Amino acid sequence: MRRGTNLPAIGGFNQSVVLDLIRRAPTGLSRVEIAERTGLAPQTVSNASRRLIEDGLVVEAGKQITGPGKPRVILQLDPLSRYAIGVHLDPTIITYVLLDLRGNIIAHERARTPKVTTPTSVLEVITATIDALIDSAGISREKLLGIGIAAPGPIDTVRGVIVDPPLLEAWRDVPLRDYISEATGLPVILEKDVISAAVAELWTAGDEIREDFAFFYIGTGIGVGLALDGDVLRGFTGNAGEGGTLVIPSAGLPEHRRSDMLGHLATPQFLVEQAVDAGVLKTAPEEHDLSAIDDGFSELVALAEAGDAGAIAIMERAAGFIASGLVSIVNLLDVGEIVFGGPAWSRFARRYRDRIADLLSDSPDRRTHHRISIRDSSVGEDVAAVGAACLVLDAAMSPRPATLLISN
Amino acid sequence: MRRGTNLPAIGGFNQSVVLDLIRRAPTGLSRVEIAERTGLAPQTVSNASRRLIEDGLVVEAGKQITGPGKPRVILQLDPLSRYAIGVHLDPTIITYVLLDLRGNIIAHERARTPKVTTPTSVLEVITATIDALIDSAGISREKLLGIGIAAPGPIDTVRGVIVDPPLLEAWRDVPLRDYISEATGLPVILEKDVISAAVAELWTAGDEIREDFAFFYIGTGIGVGLALDGDVLRGFTGNAGEGGTLVIPSAGLPEHRRSDMLGHLATPQFLVEQAVDAGVLKTAPEEHDLSAIDDGFSELVALAEAGDAGAIAIMERAAGFIASGLVSIVNLLDVGEIVFGGPAWSRFARRYRDRIADLLSDSPDRRTHHRISIRDSSVGEDVAAVGAACLVLDAAMSPRPATLLISN
Numbered sequence: 001m002r003r004g005t006n007l008p009a010i011g012g013f014n015q016s017v018v019l020d021l022i023r024r025a026p027t028g029l030s031r032v033e034i035a036e037r038t039g040l041a042p043q044t045v046s047n048a049s050r051r052l053i054e055d056g057l058v059v060e061a062g063k064q065i066t067g068p069g070k071p072r073v074i075l076q077l078d079p080l081s082r083y084a085i086g087v088h089l090d091p092t093i094i095t096y097v098l099l100d101l102r103g104n105i106i107a108h109e110r111a112r113t114p115k116v117t118t119p120t121s122v123l124e125v126i127t128a129t130i131d132a133l134i135d136s137a138g139i140s141r142e143k144l145l146g147i148g149i150a151a152p153g154p155i156d157t158v159r160g161v162i163v164d165p166p167l168l169e170a171w172r173d174v175p176l177r178d179y180i181s182e183a184t185g186l187p188v189i190l191e192k193d194v195i196s197a198a199v200a201e202l203w204t205a206g207d208e209i210r211e212d213f214a215f216f217y218i219g220t221g222i223g224v225g226l227a228l229d230g231d232v233l234r235g236f237t238g239n240a241g242e243g244g245t246l247v248i249p250s251a252g253l254p255e256h257r258r259s260d261m262l263g264h265l266a267t268p269q270f271l272v273e274q275a276v277d278a279g280v281l282k283t284a285p286e287e288h289d290l291s292a293i294d295d296g297f298s299e300l301v302a303l304a305e306a307g308d309a310g311a312i313a314i315m316e317r318a319a320g321f322i323a324s325g326l327v328s329i330v331n332l333l334d335v336g337e338i339v340f341g342g343p344a345w346s347r348f349a350r351r352y353r354d355r356i357a358d359l360l361s362d363s364p365d366r367r368t369h370h371r372i373s374i375r376d377s378s379v380g381e382d383v384a385a386v387g388a389a390c391l392v393l394d395a396a397m398s399p400r401p402a403t404l405l406i407s408n
Numbered sequence: 409m410r411r412g413t414n415l416p417a418i419g420g421f422n423q424s425v426v427l428d429l430i431r432r433a434p435t436g437l438s439r440v441e442i443a444e445r446t447g448l449a450p451q452t453v454s455n456a457s458r459r460l461i462e463d464g465l466v467v468e469a470g471k472q473i474t475g476p477g478k479p480r481v482i483l484q485l486d487p488l489s490r491y492a493i494g495v496h497l498d499p500t501i502i503t504y505v506l507l508d509l510r511g512n513i514i515a516h517e518r519a520r521t522p523k524v525t526t527p528t529s530v531l532e533v534i535t536a537t538i539d540a541l542i543d544s545a546g547i548s549r550e551k552l553l554g555i556g557i558a559a560p561g562p563i564d565t566v567r568g569v570i571v572d573p574p575l576l577e578a579w580r581d582v583p584l585r586d587y588i589s590e591a592t593g594l595p596v597i598l599e600k601d602v603i604s605a606a607v608a609e610l611w612t613a614g615d616e617i618r619e620d621f622a623f624f625y626i627g628t629g630i631g632v633g634l635a636l637d638g639d640v641l642r643g644f645t646g647n648a649g650e651g652g653t654l655v656i657p658s659a660g661l662p663e664h665r666r667s668d669m670l671g672h673l674a675t676p677q678f679l680v681e682q683a684v685d686a687g688v689l690k691t692a693p694e695e696h697d698l699s700a701i702d703d704g705f706s707e708l709v710a711l712a713e714a715g716d717a718g719a720i721a722i723m724e725r726a727a728g729f730i731a732s733g734l735v736s737i738v739n740l741l742d743v744g745e746i747v748f749g750g751p752a753w754s755r756f757a758r759r760y761r762d763r764i765a766d767l768l769s770d771s772p773d774r775r776t777h778h779r780i781s782i783r784d785s786s787v788g789e790d791v792a793a794v795g796a797a798c799l800v801l802d803a804a805m806s807p808r809p810a811t812l813l814i815s816n
Contacts, residue, residue: 154776163777212644224740233636235742236620242739242775247732249668250658260657261773324655328736331650332632334643365669367650368562369571 011051014040016399018048019057023077023102023397028061030072049075056081057101077101082143082396085130085186086389088150088193088382089113089176091167091220092290093343094126095385096133101397103204103390107137108382112291119162119174127183145396146187147180148388150196152221157238160190167220169288189391193217193384194241198225198232200379200387201339203394213337214329215377216243216322217384218344220290222263224329246325252317266321268297268344271314275300280310294344301347319352323359330360331367341377342384349376419459422448424807426456427465431485431510431805436469438480457483464489465509485509490551490804493538493594494797496558496601496790497521497584499575499628500698501751502534503793504541509805511612511798515545516790520699527570527582535591553804554595555588556796558604560629565646568598575628577696597799601625601792602649606633606640608787608795609747611802622743623785624651624734625750625792628698630671632737654733660725674729676705676752679722683708688718702752709755727760731767738768739775749785750792757784 011019017038022029029037035045052058052075059078063071079102088095096109109129114122134141152165160177162168181188191199194217201215211230217223224243226233233240244263254274258264272293275281281300285292303311326338338360340349348356357374360366377383419427425446430437437445443453460466460483467486471479487510496503504517517537522530542549560573568585570576589596599607602625609623619638625631632651634641641648652671662682666672680701683689689708693700711719734746746768748757756764765782768774785791 166775226741228636228641229639231637233741236744237742237776237778239776240740240742242742245739245773245775246736247655247657247668249655260655328654329740331653332648332737332740333634333641334645334648334650336644365653367653368645368647370645 011048011055013399014044015048015051016397018045019052019077019397020399022052022058022075028074028076030064030074032072034075079104082145083137083139084145084389084392084396085133085147086150086196086382086385086387086392087126087130087147087180088196088385088388089122089126089152090193090343090384091152091165092294093219094129095382096129097382097385097389098133098137098139099386099389099393101393103386103393105382105386106139107133108385109133110382115289115291119168119171123174123176123179123183127180130180130184141185144186146189146392147184148189148191148196148391149176149180150191150193150384150388151176153192153194153223153239153242155190155192155238157190157234160188162190167290187392189388189395191388191391192223192234192239192241193219194223194225194243195232195234195238196225196384196387196391197223197341197377197379198227198241198387199390199394200383201225201341201377202227202230202232203390204379204386212335213339214326214333214335215339215341216326217241217342218267218322218340218348219342220267220269220344222267222325223342226333226335228333228335243325243329246328248321248324252320254317262321262325266318266325269293271300271318272296274314275311278310278314280308280314297344298347301350305351315348315352316355319348319355320359322348322352323356323363326356326360327363327365330372331365334368335372336370337373337375339375339377341379341381343381345376346381419456419463421807422452423456423459424805426453427460427485427805428807430460430466430483436482436484438472438482440480442483487512490553491545491547492553492797492800492804493541493555494558494604494790494793494795494800495534495538495555495588496604496793496796497530497534497560498601498751498792499560499573500702501627502537503790504537505790505793505797506541506545506547507794507797507801509801511794511801513790513794514547515541516793517541518790523697523699527576527579531582531584531587531591535588538588538592549593552594554597554800555592556597556599556604556799557584557588558599558601558792558796559584561600561602561631561647561650563598563600563646565598565642568596570598575698595800597796597803599796599799600631600642600647600649601627602631602633602651603640603642603646604633604792604795604799605631605749605785605787606635606649606795607798607802608791609633609749609785610635610638610640611798612787612794620743621745621747622734622737622741623747623749624730625649626675626730626748626752626756627750628675628677628752630675630733631750634741634743636741636743651733651737654736656729656732660728662725670729670733674726674733677701679708679726680704682722683719686718686722688716688722705752706755709758713759723756723760724763727756727763728767730756730760731764731771734764734768735771735773738780739773742776743780744778745781745783747783747785749787749789751789753784754789 061076065071079100086097098107154163162174177190198215215225222244246262276284304315469484473479487508494505506515562571570582585598606623623633630652654670684692712723
């Protein structure tokens, strides 16, 4: 996994190598096993383990009897020795998670994004909620490794700035990373939302999960996080994954559309607009009232599920738009799997996941013939916030050698 | 670079490590420098070097005086000790190249693809041309490492089969790899054409070239080879890079279009069709006569360059279609560079490279704001054939460890 940060790692390189191996072994490992798997000398493993135990990251957890001779002491990660916070700033909902060192969610919080007066007021809300989350979980701040923030693109990863996301009105060049870091006294990583979602899916995945997928993310906007050959694609400027500008074939587009782009045809805002135009929804939410739009979308989905023909037509058409966008992605990138997620997805999923899968599979425009696996995110609706926190864990715990020498 | 092959490597792992280092140093390296850079023991370097010299891959080329003490003998790659052949089977033109071990083109050959009666007759032509190329270059077959073949997708990389490329009529499940291997007695690698093109661009690139680009390939069809973080993207089934199904926004599309897809709007065949419909070209080539279509495209370009308003309008519109497709790619993948190439590109490039660059740069739909570098392929029109041969060189010369132990 590429890293989006220069957060300091825990300990030196050998210590990280040992920690990384221990955290990937749920039942723990003995020092002998660690030496065998890393190629490190027994004395090096012993020193690194001692420092990890002193720091509280690793505990001795029982003994292993493997034959004649001295039983081996099992080393395990202490998942409650350190924590990371993840925040997902979506234009409609802000999600907060607190993860332990193994990536388990210890606490979470979700709230409608305040109608923006100034970005600063939103940043104050975020900081206050982070403080409340830490307090309610009853953990000491010294155990916090840092905060990861997932935000809509475009972002400036070098300066830690939100540039000008189309769905966050009035957010222009907001120095989010430094603001939150100064307000909380913790290191902060800023990452684009769909990239964070792909990170979460990879990081929390068991070994059985494919390391090659497109994460189709649908929230206030549409994005496509990509994991290719086991690495999350961040792109040249850290802004990969903009899926909303994919163009949809013109046959079947609604008449009063704003454009041919997926982000102007299949997102909650525009589906609600289409429903209002068609008389399916009685009241039009105000253009920038994202909470009202979100409620309208829930109502549209409920109508479709209750059998309303007009609502069904709009949702069916949206499923077709999404499938069309996926055809372009599958042809271009030859991914083996599509993972769906994001705040609006579960409302689509109940009736339209299988429909989208069939449309994609049967499309005459699809160029390869292999079966594409389709599934919901294994992380759930908090996925982008979880991914942001995973970036903090990853930065702290993954070995980052300057050079890897090849031993003779 | 990921490998699409199980071709045997030259020598064992240490030998490959030493060879790899020597070939990357144009002026050569001493054994001491090799030991320093690899971390291998002096005796191991000495043994590996001796075997490489015995095999003729490396030569002693002068001495280096670095201070007091014994001068160091410089080891250099002998570029003429081994060769690789690359073949690019495009539906319109078949290109053949013979590369030396450093990737220089020693010989090449280009011929119109025979109008297909049976795929077998084309395979016979390819085999005969490969034999003639070897003979005319006057090299012994023992020095040939193998043949790389770049072909239109979809391909089955496991079985080495061309499945059913839309532009090669009558080619269905053709076992290209095994046929050519049996006919020539040489190992054969089969790779998709646009992936080969990206390989060539990466492999022959100097250090100054970005390892992150989309290779926009335009020949009989349109493809997009991708290099992301220094690796060529092959995809789950080796079929990444299908760019012809990208959809173009509908405003400005010609009226009698077949579809909204880039491959049905901006390829030579469809531009010639548009020119015939508009009366710009007087005679319509037969639908499957790709040579006549290619000639028609040359005529259309010549008319545009001579100032014919109808021809200019068609070519300008095509430039717009290409820029629109690139907007989707740049937004989705955040690549920093677009490289253009393929058999039809040079005819576009003279007048429309800069136009496409401007349209891409100024598009209101572009989501990131960084400058995107735009350039022609540094390899030229033989790029896919060169890439296929590079895959053979890479398979033979790059170290492929089963496991990399971390030394203490």
